[in-house]
Amino acid sequence: xxxxxxxxxxxxxxxxxxxxxxxxxxxxxxxxxxxxxxxxxxxxxxxxxxxxxxxxxxxxxxxxxxxxxxxxxxxxxxxxxxxxxxxxxxxxxxxxxxxxxxxxxxxxxxxxxxxxxxxxxxxxxxxxxxxxxxxxxxxxxxxxxxxxxxxxxxxxxxxxxxxxxxxxxxxxxxxxxxxxxxxxxxxxxxxxxxxxxxxxxxxxxxxxxxxxxxxxxxxxxxxxxxxxxxxxxxxxxxxxxxxxxxxxxxxxxxxxxxxxxxxxxxxxxxxxxxxxxxxxxxxxxxxxxxxxxxxxxxxxxxxxxxxxxxxxxxxxxxxxxxxxxxxxxxxxxxxxxxxxxxxxxxxxxxxxxxxxxxxxxxxxxxxxxxxxxxxxxxxxxxxxxxxxxxxxxxxxxxxxxxxxxxxxxxxxxxxxxxxxxxxxxxxxxxxxxxxxxxxxxxxxxxxxxxxxxxxxxxxxxxxxxxxxxxxxxxxxxxxxxxxxxxxxxxxxxxxxxxxxxxxxxxxxxxxxxxxxxxxxxxxxxxxxxxxxxxxxxxxxxxxxxxxxxxxxxxxxxxxxxxxxxxxxxxxxxxxxxxxxxxxxxxxxxxxxxxxxxxxxxxxxxxxxxxxxxxxxxxxxxxxxxxxxxxxxxxxxxxxxxxxxxxxxxxx
Amino acid sequence: xxxxxxxxxxxxxxxxxxxxxxxxxxxxxxxxxxxxxxxxxxxxxxxxxxxxxxxxxxxxxxxxxxxxxxxxxxxxxxxxxxxxxxxxxxxxxxxxxxxxxxxxxxxxxxxxxxxxxxxxxxxxxxxxxxxxxxxxxxxxxxxxxxxxxxxxx
Numbered sequence: 001x002x003x004x005x006x007x008x009x010x011x012x013x014x015x016x017x018x019x020x021x022x023x024x025x026x027x028x029x030x031x032x033x034x035x036x037x038x039x040x041x042x043x044x045x046x047x048x049x050x051x052x053x054x055x056x057x058x059x060x061x062x063x064x065x066x067x068x069x070x071x072x073x074x075x076x077x078x079x080x081x082x083x084x085x086x087x088x089x090x091x092x093x094x095x096x097x098x099x100x101x102x103x104x105x106x107x108x109x110x111x112x113x114x115x116x117x118x119x120x121x122x123x124x125x126x127x128x129x130x131x132x133x134x135x136x137x138x139x140x141x142x143x144x145x146x147x148x149x150x151x152x153x154x155x156x157x158x159x160x161x162x163x164x165x166x167x168x169x170x171x172x173x174x175x176x177x178x179x180x181x182x183x184x185x186x187x188x189x190x191x192x193x194x195x196x197x198x199x200x201x202x203x204x205x206x207x208x209x210x211x212x213x214x215x216x217x218x219x220x221x222x223x224x225x226x227x228x229x230x231x232x233x234x235x236x237x238x239x240x241x242x243x244x245x246x247x248x249x250x251x252x253x254x255x256x257x258x259x260x261x262x263x264x265x266x267x268x269x270x271x272x273x274x275x276x277x278x279x280x281x282x283x284x285x286x287x288x289x290x291x292x293x294x295x296x297x298x299x300x301x302x303x304x305x306x307x308x309x310x311x312x313x314x315x316x317x318x319x320x321x322x323x324x325x326x327x328x329x330x331x332x333x334x335x336x337x338x339x340x341x342x343x344x345x346x347x348x349x350x351x352x353x354x355x356x357x358x359x360x361x362x363x364x365x366x367x368x369x370x371x372x373x374x375x376x377x378x379x380x381x382x383x384x385x386x387x388x389x390x391x392x393x394x395x396x397x398x399x400x401x402x403x404x405x406x407x408x409x410x411x412x413x414x415x416x417x418x419x420x421x422x423x424x425x426x427x428x429x430x431x432x433x434x435x436x437x438x439x440x441x442x443x444x445x446x447x448x449x450x451x452x453x454x455x456x457x458x459x460x461x462x463x464x465x466x467x468x469x470x471x472x473x474x475x476x477x478x479x480x481x482x483x484x485x486x487x488x489x490x491x492x493x494x495x496x497x498x499x500x501x502x503x504x505x506x507x508x509x510x511x512x513x514x515x516x517x518x519x520x521x522x523x524x525x526x527x528x529x530x531x532x533x534x535x536x537x538x539x540x541x542x543x544x545x546x547x548x549x550x551x552x553x554x555x556x557x558x559x560x561x562x563x564x565x566x567x568x569x570x571x572x573x574x575x576x577x578x579x580x581x582x583x584x585x586x587x588x589x590x591x592x593x594x595x596x597x598x599x600x601x602x603x604x605x606x607x608x609x610x611x612x613x614x615x616x617x618x619x620x621x622x623x624x625x626x627x628x629x630x631x632x633x634x635x636x637x638x639x640x641x642x643x644x645x646x647x648x649x650x651x
Numbered sequence: 652x653x654x655x656x657x658x659x660x661x662x663x664x665x666x667x668x669x670x671x672x673x674x675x676x677x678x679x680x681x682x683x684x685x686x687x688x689x690x691x692x693x694x695x696x697x698x699x700x701x702x703x704x705x706x707x708x709x710x711x712x713x714x715x716x717x718x719x720x721x722x723x724x725x726x727x728x729x730x731x732x733x734x735x736x737x738x739x740x741x742x743x744x745x746x747x748x749x750x751x752x753x754x755x756x757x758x759x760x761x762x763x764x765x766x767x768x769x770x771x772x773x774x775x776x777x778x779x780x781x782x783x784x785x786x787x788x789x790x791x792x793x794x795x796x797x798x799x800x801x802x803x804x
Binding site: 236275339342353357358360361362364365368369372373376381382383384385386388389392393396397507508509510559568570585587588590591592594596598 | 661664668671676677680703741742743744746757
C-alpha cells in the first residue's frame with residue numbers, strides 16, 4: 001500500500017509539472033492577464049509537497065525493509081543497521097533519482113513561494129522552464145526507473161548494499177551534491193526565463209544569486225566530503241584521483257564558481273549580461289553531463305549503480321533537449337540583449353572577467369580530459385587520462401587565476417589604477433617570491449607543488465587585505481564571505497601542495513612485535529586478530545604509533561569481509577595531528593607469516609578539507625548576508641508603500 | 652573604446668583563451684593519456700620505457716612469487732597466442748588478485764622488458780569489474796565457445 005501511495009504521488013507530481021509548464025507558456029504568450037497564470041505558483045508548491053511525500057514513502061519502505069518492493073529487495077538487507085537502511089534509500093539508481101526530483105520539486109516550490117522581486121511575466125517563464133526540466137526527470141523516473149516496482153513474489157532476503165557504500169559518508173555525500181546540482185537547475189530556469197522575456201537585469205541576477213550561492217555551497221561541501229570519504233574509505237592514500245565521477249562533480253563547481261562571480265557583477269554593476277546567462281546554461285549542462293556520466297553505466301565505478309544502456313540513452317536525450325533547447329534560445333536571443341555597463345581593464349570587473357575566463361578554460365580542460373577516453377573508445381583505442389594530464393595543464397590556467405584572485409578584490413569597480421594598490425601588490429608578490437626561493441633552497445620538490453605552496457602562502461595573506469582600513473563591525477557579511485572563501489582556497493592549495501611535496505610512504509612486511517618507521521613516526525605491530533561487525537568479519541592489525549618521542553597511539557586498520565554481498569574492503573586507520581596525518585593500511589599475510597603494512601605520513605593533508613570547509617563557510621556567510629539585506633529591503637519597501645497609502649488616504 | 656568594441660574585444664579574448672585551452676588539452680592528451688596494451692601488443696610494439704601505460708591480461712598460473720621483502724610481487728601476464736610479459740609490483744595487491752585471474756596493471760615498461768606496476772586493478776566483486784577486464788573475459792568466453800563448437804557443424 002505504501003509503495004502504491006508513493007507511486008501515485010509521483011504521477012500526480014508529474015502531472016502538476018506538466019500543468020506548470022503548459023500554463024507557464026500559455027501565460028507567457030497571453031501576457032499577465034491570463035487566468036492560467038494564477039495556477040502556476042500553486043502548481044509548483046503542491047508538486048513540491050507531493051514529491052516529498054513520495055520520497056518519504058520510499059524511505060519508509062527501506063526502514064521497514066519491505067522485501068516485496070524490488071528496489072528494497074535488491075539493495076537492502078534486514079540485518080543492516082537502521083542508519084544504513086535509511087541512507088540506502090538513495091544508495092541506488094532509482095532512489096537517488098527520486099531524491100533528485102524531490103530536491104528539484106522543493107526548490108521549485110520555494111521560488112514559487114518567496115520570489116517576488118522579478119516581474120510576474122519573467123517569474124511565469126522561469127517556473128515554466130522549471131516545469132520542463134522537472135517533467136523530463138519525472139518521465140525518466142516513471143518510465144525507465146520506477147523505484148516503487150513490486151516483485152511478483154516477495155524476496156526471502158535482500159541482496160544487501162555495496163559495502164563501500166555502508167558508511168556514514170553516504171548519508172551526506174549524495175544529498176549535498178544533489179542539492180548542488182539541482183540548485184543549478186534553478187539558476188538554469190532563471191536564465192531561460194530571463195531570456196524568454198528579455199529581462200536580463202540586475203534584479204534577475206539578485207534573484208538568481210542566492211540559488212547559485214546555495215548550490216555552490218552544497219557542491220563545495222559535497223566535493224570536500226566525497227574527497228575525504230574516498231581518502232579514508234578506499235585505502236589508496238589519495239584524496240583526488242581525477243576519476244571521471246569526481247570530475248563530474250568538479251565541472252559544475254567550476255561553472256558555478258564562474259557564474260557566482262559574474263552574477264555579482266551583473267547584480268552590482270549591470271555588466272556581463274549575456275555572459276551570465278551563458279554560464280547559467282553551462283552550469284546546469286555540467287550537472288546533466290555529470291549525471292549522464294555517472295548514471296549511464298558508461299563508466300565503471302562505485303557510483304555506476306546500474307549498467308543499463310536504456311537509461312543512459314534516456315539521460316542523453318534529456319540532456320540534448322534541455323541543453324540544445326537552451327543554447328538555441330540563447331543563440332536566437334543573445335543579440336537582442338543590449339550591452340551592459342562598460343568598464344576598464346584594470347577594474348574589479350576586469351579581474352572578475354579574467355578569472356571567469358580562466359575558470360572556463362579549466363572547465364574545458366577537465367571536460368575534454370574526461371570525455372577523451374569515451375571518444376577514443378569509439379575508435380577502439382583504450383586510454384585513461386590521469387594526473388599527468390590534469391595537474392600541469394590545469395595549473396597553466398590556475399596559476400594566473402590565483403595571481404589575479406589575490407589582487408582583484410582590492411580594485412575598485414568600473415575603473416582603477418594598478419599603482420593605487422601598489423603596496424598590496426608588492427607585498428603579495430614579495431611573499432610569493434620569498435616562498436618560492438626559500439622552499440626551493442630548503443627542499444627539493446616538484447615545480448607544481450612549489451608553485452602551489454608559494455601562491456597558497458601569498459593568497460592566504462592577500463585574501464585578508466580587502467578588510468584593511470575598513471570598520472570591521474560594519475563590513476557587510478557578504479564581504480566577510482568573500483574573504484573567508486578566498487582564504488579557504490589558499491588553505492586548501494597549501495594542503496594539496498604540501499601533501500604532494502612532503503608525503504612519505506613506507507611499504508613493509510613485518511612480524512608481530514616488529515617496528516616500521518615512516519617520516520617522524522615509529523609504528524609497532526602489536527598484534528593481528530580477527531574481529532566481527534554486524535554484517536562483516538575482519539582481520540584487524542593493532543598498531544602502536546609514536547610521533548617522535550611522543551605518546552603512543554593505537555591504530556587499528558582492518559581488512560574487512562562483507563557477506564551480503566560478498567566483498568572485501570580495506571579500512572584505513574588515521575592518526576591526526578595538527579601538522580598532518582598518519583595513514584595506515586593492513587594488507588595480506590605473506591607466505592612466511594609476515595603482515596604487509598602500508599604507511600603514509602602526510603604533512604598538512606588535513607588543510608585540504610579544512611580549506612574546503614572554509615570555502616563553504618564563506619559561501620554561507622555571503623548567502624546569509626544577501627538574504628538579510630533582501631529581507632531588509634523588503635521591509636523597507638513595504639513600509640514605504642504603507643506610508644504612501646496613508647498619505648493618499650489623508651489627501 | 653566604443654561600446655560595441657568592448658564587447659567584441661571581450662568575446663574575442665574569451666574565445667582565444669578557450670580555444671587555447673582546447674588546443675593545449677588536445678596536445679597534452681595525445682602525450683599524457685595512458686594507453687591500454689594487451690601482452691601481445693606490448694611485445695610487438697612496445698611503448699617508450701617510462702611512459703605511463705596500462706597492461707591487461709591473465710596472471711599466469713605458477714608465476715606469482717613474493718620477494719624476500721614480503722611486499723614485492725613478481726608475476727607474468729599472458730595474453731593470446733602465448734604472449735607473456737613479466738610484471739613487478741610493490742604494494743598491497745587487491746583482494747581478488749590470484750593466479751589465473753584477470754588483471755589490469757598501471758605503470759610503465761622498465762628497461763629490461765619488465766613491466767613496473769604502480770597499481771593493480773582486479774575484480775572487486777561480481778558487480779564491479781574493471782572495464783577492460785570485463786571485455787577481456789567476454790572475449791575469452793566467446794573464444795572458448797568457438798573452440799568447443801569447432802567441428803560440430
